[in-house]
Amino acid sequence: MKQLLLLFLTVLIFGCNGNAQDEKNKEYPLSKTEAEWKAELSPQEFQILRKGGTEPPFSSPLNDIDEPGTFVCAACENPLYRTKNKFDSGTGWPSFDRPINEENVDYRPDRINGVKATEVACANCGGHLGHVFNDGPKETTGRRHCINGIAMKFIPDTK
Numbered sequence: 001m002k003q004l005l006l007l008f009l010t011v012l013i014f015g016c017n018g019n020a021q022d023e024k025n026k027e028y029p030l031s032k033t034e035a036e037w038k039a040e041l042s043p044q045e046f047q048i049l050r051k052g053g054t055e056p057p058f059s060s061p062l063n064d065i066d067e068p069g070t071f072v073c074a075a076c077e078n079p080l081y082r083t084k085n086k087f088d089s090g091t092g093w094p095s096f097d098r099p100i101n102e103e104n105v106d107y108r109p110d111r112i113n114g115v116k117a118t119e120v121a122c123a124n125c126g127g128h129l130g131h132v133f134n135d136g137p138k139e140t141t142g143r144r145h146c147i148n149g150i151a152m153k154f155i156p157d158t159k
């Protein structure tokens with residue numbers, strides 16, 4: 001019985017690792033090597049988009065943008081969010097209650113300080129954008145897309 005339990009646990013552990021690996025090696029429409037991304041992106045962009053880093057809160061100029069426009073992926077210009085879905089979360093990171101289109105972002109299981117979380121990535125290049133939480137505005141989606149400003153570029157509608 002004890003051996004059976006051990007076997008079961010082994011399968012469970014290896015099974016989980018296998019899934020995590022698959023998720024990490026997932027193919028995206030735009031695929032580049034680490035060296036290519038490094039050459040193309042600024043060191044800060046590379047750290048966040050390709051290494052899953054986080055910018056310091058209240059550091060991004062995109063926090064203050066309230067004019068109509070589109071936030072696109074800094075790596076591949078895939079449209080991600082619209083200003084009309086942006087809200088002031090008080091966290092210091094650009095926050096949105098929904099993406100421009102659910103197909104434009106990808107959700108991946110992640111952990112923050114050991115706690116289960118959901119990572120948001122660009123669905124085109126797989127670049128790390130931020131995380132999504134369930135403490136957004138209740139009157140709309142209830143979701144909070146907490147996104148690094150460095151991972152995005154803003155394109156005003158008037159341009």
Ligand SMILES: [Zn+2]
Pocket residue numbers: 073074075076077078122123124125126127
């Ligand atoms: Zn992208």
